[in-house]
Amino acid sequence: TKQTPKATKNDNVALAVRLKMCVGSLQRAALLCCVLAVAVHQPPAAIAEEQQADTLVLVDSWQILDSHSRFIAVTDELGHSLAFRQCDDASVRLMDTESQKPLYANAVLLCPSASELGGNPEAAKELELFVDAGSNVLLAASSAVGEIARRFAAGVGFEFDVKGTAVVDHLHHVQDDMTMITTIETLDPLLGAADLNAPLLYRGVGLAGDPENPLVLEAVTAHSSAFSYHALRTVDTYPHAVGKGIVLVGALQTLGNARVVLSGSLEFFSDQFFVESNGTNAKAAKELLSWALGRDRAMSLGEITHHRPDAETPPAQYFAGDALAVSVDVDNRTSSVCQQRQGGCVVEFTITKASQLLYRSSVQVHENAGRVETKIELPPGVVGVLAVTASINKIGLAFASSKAEIHVRPRVLAASAGLPVGSFTLVAVAAAMVFMPALLLAAMLPGHEKQQ
Numbered sequence: 062t063k064q065t066p067k068a069t070k071n072d073n074v075a076l077a078v079r080l081k082m083c084v085g086s087l088q089r090a091a092l093l094c095c096v097l098a099v100a101v102h103q104p105p106a107a108i109a110e111e112q113q114a115d116t117l118v119l120v121d122s123w124q125i126l127d128s129h130s131r132f133i134a135v136t137d138e139l140g141h142s143l144a145f146r147q148c149d150d151a152s153v154r155l156m157d158t159e160s161q162k163p164l165y166a167n168a169v170l171l172c173p174s175a176s177e178l179g180g181n182p183e184a185a186k187e188l189e190l191f192v193d194a195g196s197n198v199l200l201a202a203s204s205a206v207g208e209i210a211r212r213f214a215a216g217v218g219f220e221f222d223v224k225g226t227a228v229v230d231h232l233h234h235v236q237d238d239m240t241m242i243t244t245i246e247t248l249d250p251l252l253g254a255a256d257l258n259a260p261l262l263y264r265g266v267g268l269a270g271d272p273e274n275p276l277v278l279e280a281v282t283a284h285s286s287a288f289s290y291h292a293l294r295t296v297d298t299y300p301h302a303v304g305k306g307i308v309l310v311g312a313l314q315t316l317g318n319a320r321v322v323l324s325g326s327l328e329f330f331s332d333q334f335f336v337e338s339n340g341t342n343a344k345a346a347k348e349l350l351s352w353a354l355g356r357d358r359a360m361s362l363g364e365i366t367h368h369r370p371d372a373e374t375p376p377a378q379y380f381a382g383d384a385l386a387v388s389v390d391v392d393n394r395t396s397s398v399c400q401q402r403q404g405g406c407v408v409e410f411t412i413t414k415a416s417q418l419l420y421r422s423s424v425q426v427h428e429n430a431g432r433v434e435t436k437i438e439l440p441p442g443v444v445g446v447l448a449v450t451a452s453i454n455k456i457g458l459a460f461a462s463s464k465a466e467i468h469v470r471p472r473v474l475a476a477s478a479g480l481p482v483g484s485f486t487l488v489a490v491a492a493a494m495v496f497m498p499a500l501l502l503a504a505m506l507p508g509h510e511k512q513q
Contacts (some may be wrong), residue, residue: 113142114141114142114143114144114165115141115142115165115166115167116136116141116142116143116144116165116166116167116168116169116354117143117144117146117153117155117164117165117167117168117169118133118136118143118144118145118146118168118169118171119146119147119148119153119168119169119170119171119172119175119178120145120146120147120148120171120172121147121148121171121172121173121174121175122147123147125171125327126145128331128332128333129171129327129330129331129332130332131332131335131343132330132331132332132335132346132350135343135346135347135350136169136350136354139350139351139354139356140356141167141354144165146179147172148170148172148175148177148178148179149175149177149179149180150179151179151180152179153178153179153181154179155168155178155187155188155190155191155196156187156190156191156194161190161194162194163191163194163195163196165196166196166197166354167196167197167198167199167353167354168188168191168196168197168198168199169198169199170198170199170200170201170209170210171201171327171330172207172209173201173202173203173205173206173207173210173327174203174205174206174207175207175209175210176207176208176209177208177209178209184209185208185209185212185213185216186212188209188213188216189213189216189217192217192315192319192321193315193317193319194319195317195318195319196319197319197320197321197353197354197355198213198319198320198321198322198353199321199322199324199349199350199353199354200213200214200321200322200323200324201324201326201327201329201330202221202265202266202323202324202325202326202327203265203266203325203326203327203328204224204225204226204227204265204266204292205224205225206221206222206224206266206325210323214268214323217313217321217323218270218271218274218276218277218311218313219268219269219270219271219277219308219311219313219323220268220269220271221266221267221268221325222266222267222268222269222289222301222302222325223291223301224266225291226266226267226289226290226291226292226301227240227264227265227266227267227289227290227291227292228240228242228263228264228265228266228267228283228287228288228289228307228309228325229242229287229288229289229290229292230242230243230283230284230286230287230288231286232284232286233260233284233286233287235262235337238264239292240264240292241262241263241264242262242263242264242283242284242287243260243261243262243263244260244261244263244281244282244283244284244287244309245257245260245261245284246281246282246283246284246305257341257344257345258339258340258341259338259339259340259341260338260341261281261309261329261338261341261342261345262328262329262334262337262338262341262342263281263283263309263325263326263328263329264326264328264329265309265324265325265326265327265328265329266289266325266326267283267289267301267302267307267308267309267325268302268307268308268309268311268323268325269301269302269306269307269308270308270311274313275456276313276314276315276316276456276457277311277312277313278311278312278313278314278456278457279308279311280308280309280310280311280312280322280349281308281309281310281345282305282306282307282308282309283304283305283307283309284304284305285304285305286304287303287304287307288300288302288303288304288307289301289302289303289307308325309324309325309326309329310322310323310324310325310329310345310349311323311324312349312352312353312457314456314457314458314460316460317460318355318359318459318460318461320352320353320354320355321353322349322350322352322353324349329342329346330342330346356394357394358394358457358458359392359394359458359459360391360392360393360394360406360426360453360455360458360459360461361391361392361459361461362389362390362391362392362408362451362452362453362461362462362463363389363390363391363392363463364389364390364463364465365387365388365389365449365450365451365463365464365465366387366388366389366465367385367386367387367388367449367465367467368385368386369383369384369385369386370384370385370386370436375467377468378467378468378469378470379439379467379468379469379470380439380469380470380471380472381439381440381441381442381443381444381469381470381471381472382438382439382440382441382472383438383439383469384436384437384438384439385436385437385439385467386434386435386436386437387410387434387435387436387437387449387451388432388433388434388435389408389432389433389451389463390431390432391408391426391431391432391433393406393426393431406425406426406453406455406458407423407424407425407426407453408423408424408426408433408451408452408453409421409422409423409424409451409452409453409454410422410423410424410435410437410449410450410451411449411450411452412437412439412447412448412449412450413447413448413450414443414445414446414447414448419440419443419447420437420440422435422437426453433451437449439469441472443469444469444470444471445468445469446466446467446468446469447466447467447468447469448464448465448466449464449465449466449467450462450463450464451463451464
């Protein structure tokens with residue numbers, strides 16, 4: 062049929078409106094897809110922090126989350142809630158600026174070449190404050206070691222080799238890559254008793270521990286044939302470290318029980334090395350991470366309880382020379398690893414008055430022991446307020462103590478104080494000495510008057 066020009070114009074307008082609506086719908090759909098893509102491919106750090114994550118994971122790039130997915134999965138398996146950030150994110154903070162308290166219980170740094178965190182050039186100092194406040198740190202570096210890793214390591218008793226160097230071993234390496242070394246030097250029993258059925262794989266920079274720092278632990282070391290130098294240069298000077306003096310993974314536990322693990326190899330924790338080492342790197346990484354985050358090989362002490370051996374409740378006071386039973390609860394998460402270290406694990410009981418040591422004894426802590434008890438005899442000539450202390454001082458395991466006060470009175474006091482019957486004799490002698498002059502005077506007065 063033939064249409065009028067007016068009808069044709071109205072149809073064109075309606076078609077234009079429909080096309081405009083379709084374009085708007087497509088634009089909204091595209092925007093929604095972009096939002097979903099960002100949510101899927103970018104870790105939801107803000108959401109994790111809103112859920113009060115206790116572990117911050119810092120990375121150089123988001124690709125590390127793919128190349129180290131198995132290691133990150135282990136962190137999640139240990140029961141920690143994770144928050145992810147890139148190291149150059151301006152919102153990265155470890156300490157609360159007002160209260161100076163840590164915002165996280167743990168920090169895992171997978172950003173070896175970072176020179177600052179969140180735009181803070183003093184990030185190494187912030188990391189040290191983070192550890193001083195009792196939080197734990199695991200840091201993985203590489204041959205491109207950055208300034209943050211270097212300065213932080215120096216603050217905890219370790220030193221990274223020069224940037225660009227790598228650990229080289231002409232005898233123990235994989236194929237033709239002499240910087241991809243292998244080691245069968247077992248982990249320190251304190252850091253892990255994993256049954257390693259194959260050598261560990263390592264490629265990265267070497268460390269050296271401070272020999273004067275007693276808290277430093279060398280968890281994994283290189284073979285005696287290894288040395289640390291620039292891989293592509295001729296060795297014309299003595300290397301920074303050689304042989305077993307090269308620390309591959311180092312650890313430290315502070316006196317405040319914060320823990321630090323340093324590795325010169327980011328690839329040590331990668332999915333590739335987990336597979337190529339037949340799972341050996343995976344076992345070692347899990348042991349190290351479990352120790353670093355305080356999930357294993359740790360001890361703590363509860364409150365001290367004390368009473369006389371023939372009673373179950375503490376008395377209001379003790380007397381000089383009394384015997385008492387002292388016990389303390391022990392949270393022992395060391396299994397048999399503790400016994401492997403020389404000297405074992407002991408709880409030391411001491412009694413002091415002011416700064417004077419009056420008594421000391423050590424009690425062995427057995428595997429899965431929930432309570433440690435000892436019997437103490439109070440010194441006969443010491444009275445007053447005494448401090449009873451139980452403590453554990455084991456490097457890499459725990460620095461813990463628990464204290465209680467007891468009141469000790471002299472055994473010779475009035476009978477009204479509830480003292481033993483033997484004290485009545487002394488009380489009677491004291492009374493006689495007081496009244497004897499009066500009795501003698503009363504006996505002498507009649508004779509004196511008669512003489513006059």
